Amino acid sequence: MGLRGHFKAAATNVQTVSLLVVRYGARYCALPSDEVRGVLTKEQAGQGQTVNWVGITYQQVNLAAQLSTKLDLTSPELRVVLFSNGHSHGAIYVDEVAGLIDADRRECKPLPPHFRCEERMWVAGTISFENELAIILNPEWVLGEIGAEASLPSSVVTGRSLAA
Numbered sequence: 001m002g003l004r005g006h007f008k009a010a011a012t013n014v015q016t017v018s019l020l021v022v023r024y025g026a027r028y029c030a031l032p033s034d035e036v037r038g039v040l041t042k043e044q045a046g047q048g049q050t051v052n053w054v055g056i057t058y059q060q061v062n063l064a065a066q067l068s069t070k071l072d073l074t075s076p077e078l079r080v081v082l083f084s085n086g087h088s089h090g091a092i093y094v095d096e097v098a099g100l101i102d103a104d105r106r107e108c109k110p111l112p113p114h115f116r117c118e119e120r121m122w123v124a125g126t127i128s129f130e131n132e133l134a135i136i137l138n139p140e141w142v143l144g145e146i147g148a149e150a151s152l153p154s155s156v157v158t159g160r161s162l163a164a
Contacts, residue, residue, distance in 0.1 A: 016102045019136065021129050022081060022094040024069045028134035030101075030127060035139050037082040037089075039097055045080040051091040058082050061090035063142060071095060088143040103127055108136060 019030040020039075038053060045051045051058040061083070064071040072078065077096035084090070108125045115123075124136040 015105055017105055017108060018100065018102050019127065019134075020081065020100050021098040021134055022079075022092075023096040023098050024064055024067060024071065024094065026132075027067070027069060028098060028129050028132050029063075029067070030129070030134045030136045031081065031083060031092075031142065032136075032139055033100060035083055035085050037084050040080040040082065042078050042080065042093075045091060045093075051080060051082065053082055056082075056084070056089055058084070058089040058091035061092045061142060061144065063092050063094070063137075066142075083139070083142065085139055085143060085145075088145055090143050092142070098129065101127075101129065 018033040020033045020036050021028055021030050023029075037056070037058075040051070040053065049060045051060070071093055072095050075095045079094055079097045081092040081094060081097065082089070083092055108127050110125045111120060111123055122138055122141045124138045127134050127136055
């Protein structure tokens, strides 16, 4: 409290990050929750290449293909994550929304140094989720704002060295 009875605003260093963890098969991926605008069922999303929700059009993002995996369209847990950074809007189909986590930033690990190429633009880091490794995806890459869409080699997703 200040001298005149007013509260002083104090700058704090945010030590946590909020992530939405999604699943493709046995693989977990994490998206920054600040950019998640909603989670819909397949029925709510409707058919087509776009999803219109609350006056905004979200273009379908084929994140499964970008991650070199398959989407299980028969999964009863299939969801559509509406993802936006303000100027790009994407509808991401996932096998399941596994959960929303608040993690200490120290738990978010960078990619090991042997990852030196494009994968550094695709993946922001990794975090442990339910005793599994979840890759934290770069929102600009997810929304297709980093160059041409490129497939993420399965070695990046599984954590094996590209040189192996």
